[in-house]
Amino acid sequence: xxxxxxxxxxxxxxxxxxxxxxxxxxxxxxxxxxxxxxxxxxxxxxxxxxxxxxxxxxxxxxxxxxxxxxxxxxxxxxxxxxxxxxxxxxxxxxxxxxxxxxxxxxxxxxxxxxxxxxxxxxxxxxxxxxxxxxxxxxxxxxxxxxxxxxxxxxxxxxxxxxxxxxxxxxxxxxxxxxxxxxxxxxxxxxxxxxxxxxxxxxxxxxxxxxxxxxxxxxxxxxxxxxxxxxxxxxxxxxxxxxxxxxxxxxxxxxxxxxxxxxxxxxxxxxxxxxxxx
Amino acid sequence: xxxxxxxxxxxxxxxxxxxxxxxxxxxxxxxxxxxxxxxxxxxxxxxxxxxxxxxxxxxxxxxxxxxxxxxxxxxxxxxxxxxxxxxxxxxxxxxxxxxxxxxxxxxxxxxxxxxxxxxxxxxxxxxxxxxxxxxxxxxxxxxxxxxxxxxxxxxxxxxxxxxxxxxxxxxxxxxxxxxxxxxxxxxxxxxxxxxxxxxxxxxxxxxxxxxxxxxxxxxxxxxxxxxxxxxxxxxxxxxxxxxxxxxxxxxxxxxxxxxxxxxx
Ligand SMILES: [Fe+2]
Ligand SMILES: [Fe+2]
Numbered sequence: 001x002x003x004x005x006x007x008x009x010x011x012x013x014x015x016x017x018x019x020x021x022x023x024x025x026x027x028x029x030x031x032x033x034x035x036x037x038x039x040x041x042x043x044x045x046x047x048x049x050x051x052x053x054x055x056x057x058x059x060x061x062x063x064x065x066x067x068x069x070x071x072x073x074x075x076x077x078x079x080x081x082x083x084x085x086x087x088x089x090x091x092x093x094x095x096x097x098x099x100x101x102x103x104x105x106x107x108x109x110x111x112x113x114x115x116x117x118x119x120x121x122x123x124x125x126x127x128x129x130x131x132x133x134x135x136x137x138x139x140x141x142x143x144x145x146x147x148x149x150x151x152x153x154x155x156x157x158x159x160x161x162x163x164x165x166x167x168x169x170x171x172x173x174x175x176x177x178x179x180x181x182x183x184x185x186x187x188x189x190x191x192x193x194x195x196x197x198x199x200x201x202x203x204x205x206x207x208x209x210x211x212x213x214x215x216x217x218x219x220x221x222x223x224x225x226x227x228x229x230x231x232x233x234x235x236x237x238x239x240x241x242x243x244x245x246x247x248x249x250x251x252x253x254x255x256x257x258x259x260x261x262x263x264x265x266x267x268x269x270x271x272x273x274x275x276x277x
Numbered sequence: 278x279x280x281x282x283x284x285x286x287x288x289x290x291x292x293x294x295x296x297x298x299x300x301x302x303x304x305x306x307x308x309x310x311x312x313x314x315x316x317x318x319x320x321x322x323x324x325x326x327x328x329x330x331x332x333x334x335x336x337x338x339x340x341x342x343x344x345x346x347x348x349x350x351x352x353x354x355x356x357x358x359x360x361x362x363x364x365x366x367x368x369x370x371x372x373x374x375x376x377x378x379x380x381x382x383x384x385x386x387x388x389x390x391x392x393x394x395x396x397x398x399x400x401x402x403x404x405x406x407x408x409x410x411x412x413x414x415x416x417x418x419x420x421x422x423x424x425x426x427x428x429x430x431x432x433x434x435x436x437x438x439x440x441x442x443x444x445x446x447x448x449x450x451x452x453x454x455x456x457x458x459x460x461x462x463x464x465x466x467x468x469x470x471x472x473x474x475x476x477x478x479x480x481x482x483x484x485x486x487x488x489x490x491x492x493x494x495x496x497x498x499x500x501x502x503x504x505x506x507x508x509x510x511x512x513x514x515x516x517x518x519x520x521x522x523x524x525x526x527x528x529x530x531x532x533x534x535x536x537x538x539x540x541x
Contacts, residue, residue, distance in 0.1 A: 056334060067381070
């Protein structure tokens with residue numbers, strides 16, 4: 001795989017982690033944010049803190065053997081940990097942050113994810129083999145790109161948060177560079193990997209709705225992305241995915257945002273309740 | 278031994294060696310048997326992420342303090358691997374990511390199915406499984422800490438000794454976490470105590486047994502813990518274990534050495 005071997009320097013990355021600690025932020029300057037902004041920060045906190053869930057999902061699959069990827073993940077988790085701590089510190093004046101409650105279906109999903117899915121995934125993905133790694137890298141890119149966009153928007157919506165969002169941006173850029181690089185290397189020349197990645201992208205959902213459902217996330221998502229100013233960013237994420245997976249028609253973020261329209265309180269969560277996984 | 282998670286996460290750093298004069302190994306290399314032991318320890322450290330994986334499928338995950346610890350712990354252990362890899366590299370022994378991958382792949386289905394076994398077992402046992410995980414972790418961290426201190430003493434190489442002692446100091450903090458957790462979860466819980474006792478006395482093997490050959494395990498244990506001084510360290514570990522609720526009289530680490538014919 002000489003032509004397509006990854007170029008991202010994992011050794012350099014792990015050597016220089018960026019730990020955004022709460023004491024690096026002027027928290028007082030970020031106090032008294034308007035309620036919708038607090039809601040959006042809270043949503044991001046809740047999404048970012050699923051660090052170990054993601055690690056679990058990757059590590060039970062053949063991805064765990066990829067020492068490059070696990071080396072990256074260890075430092076990624078460390079950086080994510082401090083981002084989460086900083087977000088919590090911003091939220092704390094308004095009370096200790098908590099995850100939104102699970103929806104009815106979400107509670108079932110959580111039980112499934114915690115008790116059954118690791119087993120099912122371990123067996124299923126080990127049968128699929130190393131093509132799974134490529135799909136993981138694409139998902140990693142997509143999740144990171146969406147969260148990075150959310151921070152960018154947050155900084156635009158409330159300039160007081162800019163010191164935070166500006167500090168997070170370069171951290172996310174490195175994560176994106178890693179995923180992009182790995183995805184390119186692993187997708188090139190593997191029809192199976194491309195097929196799996198495509199399926200994963202099609203099924204992708206906005207991060208953090210798996211347990212709480214679309215209703216709980218729709219407020220923050222609207223705060224972050226409803227403004228027409230967010231559109232170029234949304235398009236850029238979709239274009240980035242399309243470029244990764246080698247299919248021009250992929251638009252997972254647009255599709256996922258459509259899910260919030262379908263899942264408006266009036267429409268209920270009909271579609272979501274028909275499938276557990 | 279109290280453990281403060283906020284202090285632990287705040288102070289967690291990668292072990293560093295840049296200030297140490299390790300380049301002397303180029304002229305004055307370590308003996309082959311020590312390199313063999315270092316290689317074994319290096320593999321064990323890098324393999325931590327796979328132990329982490331096996332734990333993440335159990336109810337141990339999900340509690341804030343445990344999650345914070347696991348994140349820092351995994352990274353610290355990774356850097357123990359990097360530090361030892363650097364020492365090995367100075368001896369012309371390269372441990373690359375590709376090689377680590379090849380090793381993990383070679384472990385095959387036994388390794389890939391490990392999280393499945395853990396998940397099923399923990400689903401059956403429920404929350405008491407966490408106590409077993411914690412005491413298991415404590416025993417392994419005690420062993421790691423003792424191993425580094427022994428190797429530092431045996432080799433007597435000044436720069437290496439400093440590096441190994443730095444690693445051992447981090448292992449000691451890992452001990453504090455696991456032992457504190459184990460004590461809390463075992464105290465007053467007869468069922469968890471019985472389970473932990475059963476697990477340790479029937480299933481515990483020296484750290485690295487799952488990934489290295491029997492021959493390697495015996496070499497490493499023999500080099501580090503053979504003889505009177507080594508056995509003293511091992512008895513100290515057994516004494517620590519025996520002090521945890523419901524573990525009176527257990528001598529699993531000494532027993533494992535006896536079983537391998539390593540003289541006291
Ligand atoms: Fe270690
Ligand atoms: Fe340790």
